Amino acid sequence: MNLRSAQWYAGQDRNAYIHRAWMRRGVPGEAFDGRPQIAIANTASDLTPCNAHLTEVAASVRNGVYEAGGIPLELPVVSLGETQVRPTAMLWRNMAAMATEEMLRANPIDGVVLLGGCDKTIPSLLMAAASVDLPAVVVPGGPMLTGTFRGAPLGCGTDVWKLSEEVRAGSLTQEDFTRSESSMIRSRGHCNTMGTASTMALVAEALGTVVPGVAGTPAPDSRLLEAAHDTGRLAVEMVSADRRPGGFLNKASFHNAIVALAAIGGSTNAVVHLLAIAGRLGVELSLDDFDRIGSRVPVLVDLQPAGRFLMDDFHRAGGLLAVLREVRDLLDENALTVTGKPLVDYLDDAPIWDPEVIRIRSAPLVPEGGIAVLRGNLAPDGAVIKPAAASPHLLRHRGRALVFDSIEDFHARIDDPDLDVDADSVLVLRGCGPKGYPGMPEVSNMPLPKKLLAQGVRDMVRVCDGRMSGTAYGTVVLHVAPEAAAGGPLALLRTGDIVSLDVGARRIDAEVPAEEWEARTPDEATVTAYASPRRGWERLYVDHVLQADTGADLDFLVGSSGSEVSRESH
Known part of the structure; x- marks a missing residue:
């Protein structure tokens, strides 16, 4: 067996001596001899x-x-x-x-x-x-x-979103919400x-x-x-x-x-x-x-x-x-x-022991529930949606866009009682992609406006160039590429534009005439909200990160480089 570690440990020269000696801290003597x-x-x-x-x-x-x-x-x-x-x-x-x-x-x-x-x-x-x-x-x-709370099992993450929305809707007290913390984990x-x-x-x-x-x-x-x-x-x-x-x-x-x-x-x-x-x-x-x-x-x-x-x-x-x-x-x-x-x-000896938890093929939870990839003038390089976590009636939808330029903008306005929003509106959050935030945070499953929660609304179409927690749910179009900060068309969308979602047709579009779309430029507030780090890892990340449709890796890390040994320093 030709071991890579032998390049450090084999031989009787000074370098091999140093490598072995510093690792002899209770290990057997033959530890460096072909093991x-x-x-x-x-x-x-x-x-x-x-x-x-x-x-x-x-x-x-x-x-x-x-x-x-x-x-x-x-x-x-x-x-x-x-x-x-x-x-x-x-x-x-x-x-x-x-x-x-x-x-x-x-x-x-x-x-x-x-x-x-x-x-x-x-x-x-x-x-x-x-x-x-x-x-x-x-x-x-x-x-x-x-864990359980109020006699019911708690889903870590998922029930955080549900319980927090109950608090905002006024159907759960803050005291009970806090009490659930010790039951969640x-x-x-x-x-x-x-x-x-x-x-x-x-x-x-x-x-x-x-x-x-x-x-x-x-x-x-x-x-x-x-x-x-x-x-x-x-x-x-x-x-x-x-x-x-x-x-x-x-x-x-x-x-x-x-x-x-x-x-x-x-x-x-x-x-x-x-x-x-x-x-x-x-x-x-x-x-x-x-x-x-x-x-x-x-x-x-x-x-x-x-x-x-x-x-x-x-x-x-x-x-x-x-x-x-x-x-x-x-x-x-x-x-x-x-x-x-x-x-x-x-797979030969892999039976289902509880068909309520794991369904048989002929009785699925959702007949077709894999990730759907959408394209259109809002996402020319693609966006994704998880139909199994969405509301079926919203998988084909048209509504007025309500656009937020940053997470901070969203938090500042979403619960404003005078916000011009209804259940058919499409909530759009941009500036949350790999470059724009930076880091592509899990914010795409935006909390719904408080006044709509009070009316019983529990889901709306949401569109974002960021991600969402895997524990989250809702009709959320996310990973929009290119992101707004990378010159994607999401940067051009304006509040009041009609957004059309058709998951069956794999489309996400803004119903804006092509000539008007081409003439638009991003608003100053949109551009100002993008990240602009000056040093450190964030600067390196923003300068080299790729878009979500290719995995959001750094451009110089793509491709295997092998297990070659670094140059000796002794």
Whole structure:
């Protein structure tokens, strides 16, 4: 076995001596003599509360690596707490990926186990692994257990939006809203809804980067630690077999990930993450692939925000493999996994144990619920909508635009009792794309005007160049590309213009004469609201970030660069 780490440890010269000597801190003497060095890239952090338990998971990985004859090396990497960091975790996804890639390349590492959970951690780890192209396998941290409030289960994230709107509508007291906080988060783990964290764990398994059957295991479940141990053993095997992401992740893998995304009713955020991962690998994946492959796939998982149940119910009911067995004919049977075997090989013994939670193919939750890709004069490069989370009566709609130039503008005006808005209006928020904010925040599911909430309105058409939480719901057109700050036509829209949405026809348009549209320029207030950082990461990000339709990665990070070793410094 020709180990990459031997470039550090083999030989008797001064450099090899230094590398070995500084690592001899209790490890066996033969640790540097042909034993695979396995990094455990750990995103555990007290400030990423959904990932705080990953140090315990890392201990089980460590045991598995040792058992298989490898040397485990824990490597803390950049961790992004979705609920904590400001202005938005997405601003640093690419930085986290770049930092992890560079640390894996710079260190004497032969393979890596990737520990993630919270929304941006699994995408950033997979982007890094794709770029450095060392044997890599993911252990998802798992969802939290279900808490209850007022005798009913709480969906983490989804019920935050619902309860907060009840407060604004006057149907829930502020005291009860505050009381629900301690019920929302019952245990360790990430959101228990089909938000971005759950989605990316499951999609990572469908992609082939997680041991089949592991994603979705609840964080407090002892079987997660068992799986972590087995994954540590597998990492050593992957090094021996030279099984790298670039060798088994291909267009077929992404095809299966898109099918899975649709069947589970997953988060729209998976679109930008999968596009970015594919970009790192050099796999040709486009926004249209999500519509072509996934838009007609039935949603089989009755889970919040599109349905009723939560992630521990999903795991109990059979998990992802049970879902994929129902749509097996839609999968590409040639796609391989980290085990070296095809994904479809794991579907023979994957029954549905609760058909209320995981529907059979003939009785879906939504007959066609995958991500729909829209185009038109408001989104020439595309926008997305999640029909399963939308109101059916709004999927074809015309209404007057009510335009907001920034989040601050929105918050300042949305609850004004004199705001000229009705239930048919289309709320438009711009300046929230990758460049404009910067970082493409989760603000597209705009809270509805207070006066309409009081009238019983609970959904409206909303259009934005930003993102929304995977736990959110509503008729929201998002990821509009190009964004306003990149010269997209959303910058030209004016309050009062008629916006036409037709999801069936895959259109989103402003009913403005072409000659008038071409003559318009953005208002000063619109341009002034765009981000204009002068230094640091934000400046680098704004100068180099790509648009949502290609994954919002940095232009100089697209394409795999391999696991070459940095120049020696001794």
